[in-house]
Amino acid sequence: MIAHRPYGIEHPYATSPDQRLPVLPLAGETVRLGVVAPDAADVRCDWEADGVVSELVMTPAAGAAADAAALAGGEGHLSEAQAGALASAGALLLITPQLAA
Numbered sequence: 001m002i003a004h005r006p007y008g009i010e011h012p013y014a015t016s017p018d019q020r021l022p023v024l025p026l027a028g029e030t031v032r033l034g035v036v037a038p039d040a041a042d043v044r045c046d047w048e049a050d051g052v053v054s055e056l057v058m059t060p061a062a063g064a065a066a067d068a069a070a071l072a073g074g075e076g077h078l079s080e081a082q083a084g085a086l087a088s089a090g091a092l093l094l095i096t097p098q099l100a101a
Contacts, residue, residue, distance in 0.1 A: 038090030
């Protein structure tokens with residue numbers, strides 16, 4: 001199964017590995033697309049620009065220490081659930097070409 005949540009876990013200071021960044025991209029920006037696919041050997045994304053479709057290959061990603069630190073300090077089941085949302089097993093990402101205007 002492939003999981004992608006454009007808004008991630010919606011934590012103001014932590015990015016989940018299956019998130020899109022920026023969440024609301026603008027023309028001229030590149031976008032980080034993330035997915036979690038623990039059972040997949042290879043994940044590819046079809047990218048269409050100016051009527052031309054190309055295939056982008058996703059690469060393994062690791063969770064950022066800053067994101068884990070943003071969730072640190074809490075106790076109990078909610079803290080554990082948030083930390084679990086940042087787990088990076090099977091995380092893949094790609095950086096898109098610049099978005100067209």
